[in-house]
Amino acid sequence: MTLKLFADSACDLPLSFYEENNVELITLQVHIDDQEYQDLQNIQPEQVYEEIRAGKMPKTSQASPQRLQELFTDLAKSGESGLYIAMSSGLSGTYQTAVMVKNQVKEQFPDLDLTIIDSKAVSLGYGMTVMALAERIKNNESKEDIIKFAQSNCDRMEHLFTIEDLEFLAAGGRLSRSSAFFGGLLNIKPLLHIEEGKLVPLEKIRGKKKLLKRMLDLMEERGIDLENQLIGICHGDDEETALVMKKMIEERFGTKSFYIRLIGAIVASHAGPGTLAVFFLKKPRFDIG
Secondary structure (H helix, E strand, O other), X not given: OOEEEEEEHHHOOOHHHHHHHOEEEEOOEEEEOOEEEEEOOOEOHHHHHHHHHOOOOOEEEOOOHXXXXXXXXXXXXXXXXXXXXXOOOOXXXXXXXXXXXXXXXXHHOXXXXXXXXXXXXXHHHHHHHHHHHHHHHHOOOXXXXXXXXHHHHHHHEXXXXXXXXXXXXXXXXXXXHHHXXXXXXXXXXXXXXEEOOEEEEEEEEEOHHHHHHHHHHHHHHHEOOOOOOEEEEEEOOOHHHHHHXXXXXXXXXXXXXEEEEEOOHHHHHHHOOOOEEEEEEEOOOOOOO
């Protein structure tokens, strides 16, 4: 049976990926002034960065329940199986809305075969799982194996990132203002990660060079087989720093495979310019080696 894959635009993959891999795009919205935009459809990340630098503060909203209902109803009518990997429920209400809509559609179409998974991830931490799933679907792996892989991959996906101005996260409610306070003081750079799907400040580090080195230290401490896995690097309109980070990772771990992307419109609206994020698979939770 065919397995249909659904993913949010917040996974920061290009529109071409969805089209070329038959992945159903679920768009989130960006609001600037009084205008609403559909991510990847009529707004691109570059426009968001321009608006922020012009003093605007974009806002975002979750996927439309009406759109989810249309997609899930079409899936039910097709008789296909579906797998929807959603952006972290700790950062967006889309996962909860999708579960609610699924239950509503199931009342009319009891045979709806749809699995919804909370990725507990965002940006390329989410996107690299979607990429791997699309490849496994192409290889005709069983639905059970694909779902098992998805859950394992989501559990093991590590996010390490720094943000130029934590006020962006505080203003969007993704981080408390008390946590954001230390951001701009004395060239202190915040280092954050994602824990159980939520943004958590990890450390405060003075100076960019020390920060990047500390990110490498944490990669070594938490990662597994860094030489051979795909490492994701996302940047907030700062490709230069992303390439510096790539070189540092290559030199330290011998990593051969990277995927570097500009942070997309949804995440950019909350993180702002100057953000740098690294994504990799960490050791299994119960690994004692």
